[in-house]
Amino acid sequence: MFKFFKLITSKYKILLLAFILILIPGAIISYMSLRSINQKADNLEAKYIGTVNLVRDKLESEVSQLEVNFRNRVIESNPDTNEPDELKVWLRDLRSEYPAFKNLFLINDEWGLIASYISYDWNPYPEMPSLFKPQAQNIFNIAEKAEFMNRNFNMAIGHYKNIFNYQITDQEKALLLSRIGRCHYKAGNYAKGIVEYKKILELKDKNLVIGSVPAIAVALFQIKDGYKGLNDIENWRKSLIDLFRYLLNNPWDLLDGDYSYYLKITSAELGEYESRDVADLNLGDMDSMRAVENRILEQTSFLTFIKLNMISTIRSDFKDRSPSESQSRILSAEENNSVMQIGYFRLPDKFQLAGIFGIGYEFEEDYLLSNLFPAILNTIDLGSDVFVGVLDKKDSLLYLQQNLPISNYLVAESFSRPLLNWKVALFDPDGKSVEQIVGNEQRLYLILFGGILFVMVVGVFIMVRAVIHESEVSRLKSEFVSSVSHELKTPLTLIRMFGETLDTGMVKDEKKRREFYSIIRKESERLSHLIDNVLDFSKMDAGTKKYRFEESDLVKVVRDSMEAYKFHIRDNGFEIKSVFPEEKIELKIDRDAISQALLNLLSNAVKYSEDQKFIQVEVNRNSTSALVSVTDNGVGIAKGELNKIFEKFYRVTTSEMEETGGSGLGLALVKHIVEAHNGAIDVESELGKGSKFTIVIPLKIVPVR
Ligand code: ADP
Helix, strand or coil: CHHHHHHCCHHHHHHHHHHHHHHHHHHHHHHHHHHHHHHHHHHHHHHHHHHHHHHHHHHHHHHHHHHHHHHHHHHHCCCCCCCHHHHHHHHHHHHHHCCCEEEEEEEECCCCEEECCCEECCCCCCCCCCCCCHHHHHHHHHHHHHHHHHCCHHHHHHHHHHHHHCCCCHHHHHHHHHHHHHHHHHCCCHHHHHHHHHHHHHCCCCCCEECCEEHHHHHHHHHHHHHHHHCCHHHHHHHHHHHHHHHHHCCCCCCCCHHHHHHHHHHHHHHHHHHCCCCCCCCCCHHHHHHHHHHHHHHHHHHHHHHHHCHHHHHHHHHHCCCCCCCCEEEEEEECCEEEEEEEEECCHHHHCCCEEEEEEEECHHHHHHHHHHHHHHCCCCCCCCEEEEECCCCCEEEECCCCCCCCCCEEEECCCCCCCCEEEEECCCCCCHHHHHHHHHHHHHHHHHHHHHHHHHHHHHHHHHHHHHHHHHHHHHHHHHHHHHHHHHHHHHHHHHHHHHHCCCCCCHHHHHHHHHHHHHHHHHHHHHHHHHHHHHHHHHCCCCCCCEEEEHHHHHHHHHHHHHHHHHHCCCEEEEECCCCCCEEEECHHHHHHHHHHHHHHHHHCCCCCCEEEEEEEECCCEEEEEEEECCCCCCHHHCCCCCCCCCCCCCHHHCCCCCCCCHHHHHHHHHHHCCCEEEEEEECCCEEEEEEEEEHHHCCCC
16 A cells, blocks of 8 residues: 555546545535435434424323223113113113214123123023913813823813913913914914914913913014914914014113024014015105114123123122222233223112112224214314325224325324223325435435445546556656667667777778668668658657658658668578559558558568568458558567557567567557558468558548549
8 A cells, every 4th residue: 555655646646535535525515415314314203202292291181080980970870770671761861972982881789791781691581380280280181181292272272271260370371372272273273363363462471371471472483484374464464473572672671682683683684574575565664774783783782792701800809809999990801803992880779779780881993983083183283295094903094084095104103091902193285204204315325325436446446557557658658768879879889889890991992881880771771660660650659740741652651761761681591471452452551651551560460470481472452441561470469469569668578588679669559650541550460470560441431633
């Protein structure tokens, strides 16, 4: 590195300094900006998290407040706790008063449940009490025997009817009427059966049971079946609707499943009727009845779920807590992949004395999302750059403050309670995430930073190359000076030596004298050739070399130059062959320059040949160019050197060639001259076999005649 700095000239040192002064601060600034953008993203995110927490807390506290209001209202109420129907009405009223809560249900000390339409294990329907005084019971047994064993239905009817002669209760009457009706049906006499069942409806006591099913339900059900058996469509329809209405208005406890069974059968049969093509399809207020049915079905499955999955937890929770504590709790259980959350609290003493322990409820999510939350959010001013949405556990959108098709949120925070599996999220109006918001800026700075680094690397690379090149040139220059001075010294020494010898007048032999003169001439020619090259080269290098283009015959120029050089070539023992075309090749060229280029090629051919002393000069043309080639059978040039030999001062240095004098300028000059003529110089060469240099000059510089 230190060596490298020593090599750099002061010009490059200044450049390097400028680089450092401009680029390093630039790089630092871009790096800092990049960091500050990351910081900005963090700050933005922190700000959004702050906002979303605020919104979440606000929504949560409003929901909690709603719960508190609801609890106070419940605690202050005084429903008639002994009447399940009253309790149902009370729950229905609460439901419509507090739309945020649904599926309200009470829990009694037997862990029975009651909701606004239906109960489960609340106070199960009483089993039919034991019946009949002994005498009546005897006849009843005989009647049953006739009905079931002998299958003598008329006889059975007679026995059943006999019992009416004793003093019997309405409950007993209901049972007997249903038996008589059943026997008529069994005997295929539906009309008479219907009459008997209708009598049950006329009994005064409306709370009679047959088995554990209300007597009225049994009677209505059978009447409907009777009409169906008679194929009396009109009455079948009426009785079916009567039954359905009765079931909807007087549901009994769900405990043993009878109610659900009756409702299911009746509903299905109604469906069957509705789908028939009946002209007078007048089903009255069927829609509202179906709505009630749906609510009952919903509550049936809800209460069943609570009874099976939650009641034991609520029970142990009530046991563990002090009786006075009425704080509400949240309980959640998995149901069909979704989490059901139940809130509940213990009821005060006045309820507990009547055996009612607590009340439970579910949040009406639709109400929260479409009424409560929008109203609360309207009171919070978030500015125009963000708005709020609510997501579920799987990040699906439940509610969005603005009606935009957006799914990408900025930040989201979970509710703690009571909406455990929801999240509040902030959205950008364009649906961007935090990264996307700062992303563009970040990208810009990254590109800038990258650009500056790139420029720096490229700059340093170019500079290093320039310095290496310069040091190479200076090495070649110093080699050039030593070889040129050697080149000058040799002919000068010879000229002086032979000149002095001749000057003494001691060489008497005429032949010897001639030989000495010839040496002096040749050496001075060599000297002037060398000086010509050096002078021309310095002109070319400085860009002051002037060419004089004249219309000339290239063939003649080559021939004349060869004539002048022939002696020299022959003196060195070379055989020379020339191949010229017969017609002229007229071009606009600088004759002296072309001749100098040719002489350089010829002198190289002489210099770089050893045993095979043969030179061929050829001039010809093709459709586009004139070609002058000089071929020798000399030492040849290695492939790796071929593209370097035309560089100034460049010389191939091998041990065999060390004696061959040269300046490394010849081919550089040839190239310069040829290029001044818009042409090119080609070389083909093989080590040990020889070389062929070809000057190619385009014909298009020939002036059009
Ligand atoms: P110089 O001959 O003064 O060294 P040139 O520029 O004329 O300089 O040639 C550059 C190099 O090209 C020479 O050093 C030589 O190695 C190689 N060269 C040129 N002409 C020939 C040739 N005809 N045969 C073999 N090598 C050649």
